[in-house]
Amino acid sequence: MLVSDYINSRQRRVGRASIKRSLAALFALMIGLGGMMSVSSVHAEVPNAVPPKGDHQGEDVPQPIEFPHDIHADINGINCMYCHTYARRSKVAGIPPTSKCMGCHSVIATDKPRIQKLTEYWENKESPQWNKVHDVPDFVHFTHEKHLQRFVFNNEGMDVDNVSEVCAFCHGDVKKMTVAHKVKPLNMGFCVRCHEANEGPSDCWKCHK
Numbered sequence: 001m002l003v004s005d006y007i008n009s010r011q012r013r014v015g016r017a018s019i020k021r022s023l024a025a026l027f028a029l030m031i032g033l034g035g036m037m038s039v040s041s042v043h044a045e046v047p048n049a050v051p052p053k054g055d056h057q058g059e060d061v062p063q064p065i066e067f068p069h070d071i072h073a074d075i076n077g078i079n080c081m082y083c084h085t086y087a088r089r090s091k092v093a094g095i096p097p098t099s100k101c102m103g104c105h106s107v108i109a110t111d112k113p114r115i116q117k118l119t120e121y122w123e124n125k126e127s128p129q130w131n132k133v134h135d136v137p138d139f140v141h142f143t144h145e146k147h148l149q150r151f152v153f154n155n156e157g158m159d160v161d162n163v164s165e166v167c168a169f170c171h172g173d174v175k176k177m178t179v180a181h182k183v184k185p186l187n188m189g190f191c192v193r194c195h196e197a198n199e200g201p202s203d204c205w206k207c208h209k
């Protein structure tokens, strides 16, 4: 197939996908208005993806402030990529700067001890030193971008609102966590199994540069 044909067929698919997405949004709105849908009960599968298997209960990592993912991502429905802005376009996902927190917390929950601690950091022009929860050895090459492009943005039928399902392949159900912890092994077998199931690269040098 010519590259230009490939790109054209891609664009047609993306066009159809966005129409589908608008219809899905309209449908969700209609059901929502009917008051019949509880958002948390809907757990769609990511189309065109075979997630890897295997769990691993990691150690809880101490953090300067215990950051509750459940309150933000689940109860208040904030999209993962609102805070982890870089995941779609770079190697790293990124932890949000304190200024982003203060956009809300200069007015929200200002009486809570953890928010007072956060405000103290902010006023001292410091950032909390968040500790790493997930870490692969330096000889492993990993990039968020390729995975998010493949499983979210170039995945027909996948709604960006459901991105947390893709994050969950490698990080578990973070939106239910009161403190982020590692639940997936992220070892070579884990990565390779998913590459085999989803036509990801199998060359050693793709993951070991």
Ligand code: HEC
Pocket: 063, 067, 069, 072, 073, 078, 079, 080, 081, 082, 083, 084, 095, 096, 130, 131, 132, 133, 134, 135, 164, 167, 168, 171, 174, 175, 179, 180
């Ligand atoms: C309001 C901002 C915010 C939102 C929304 C948010 N996060 Fe986070 N996330 C953080 C902060 C702050 C940390 C650092 C503290 C920690 O690790 O507990 C973090 C840490 C993480 C980590 C651990 C990083 C490491 O060190 O390995 C993962 C994984 C993660 N978030 C995934 C997600 C996923 C998946 C979602 C959506 C379900 C999400 N986050 C939504 C702010 C956010």
Ligand code: HEC
Pocket: 065, 066, 067, 068, 071, 072, 076, 078, 096, 097, 098, 100, 101, 102, 103, 104, 105, 108, 109, 112, 113, 114, 115, 118
């Ligand atoms: C889009 C708005 C928004 C952003 C951005 C945001 N939060 Fe929150 N956060 C909330 C809301 C809403 C609550 C729940 C408040 C309540 O229950 O009264 C909350 C609760 C919290 C709590 C729990 C407070 C308690 O003890 O009950 C912590 C800790 C917290 N946020 C830390 C952070 C940090 C750190 C950041 C930046 C990485 C952040 N938040 C960014 C909206 C936000």
Ligand code: HEC
Pocket: 080, 081, 084, 087, 091, 092, 093, 094, 095, 134, 135, 136, 137, 142, 144, 147, 148, 163, 164, 166, 167, 168, 169, 170, 171, 186
């Ligand atoms: C295909 C697996 C995979 C997916 C999907 C994935 N991650 Fe990661 N993530 C990793 C790995 C592996 C690391 C550790 C990287 C390292 O040590 O260099 C990591 C690290 C992180 C970190 C901490 C370091 C950084 O990059 O900032 C955050 C935050 C994070 N991921 C958030 C997310 C969010 C949010 C999503 C969904 C939007 C997501 N991840 C999707 C595998 C994944």
Ligand code: HEC
Pocket: 050, 051, 052, 136, 140, 141, 142, 143, 146, 147, 149, 150, 169, 170, 186, 187, 190, 191, 192, 194, 195, 198, 199, 200, 201, 206, 207
């Ligand atoms: C959910 C399934 C899945 C998991 C888990 C997964 N990958 Fe991937 N990965 C893919 C797919 C599919 C691609 C191909 C994306 C594309 O090119 O469109 C890919 C692409 C990549 C690439 C880009 C290669 C290039 O072309 O430059 C690297 C590097 C990579 N993965 C490393 C890893 C590592 C390391 C892990 C484990 C920590 C991992 N992946 C876990 C599915 C996965």
Ligand code: HEC
Pocket: 136, 137, 140, 186, 187, 188, 191, 192, 195, 201, 202, 203, 204, 205, 206, 207, 208
């Ligand atoms: C999809 C990504 C991926 C591919 C492809 C891959 N590896 Fe790995 N490899 C990893 C990850 C991730 C680790 C780190 C394992 C850990 O932290 O436990 C690793 C670890 C290793 C190690 C260190 C020893 C160990 O088992 O921990 C060696 C040696 C290695 N890989 C060799 C290879 C060779 C040879 C190939 C080609 C046949 C290959 N890898 C292909 C992801 C990959």
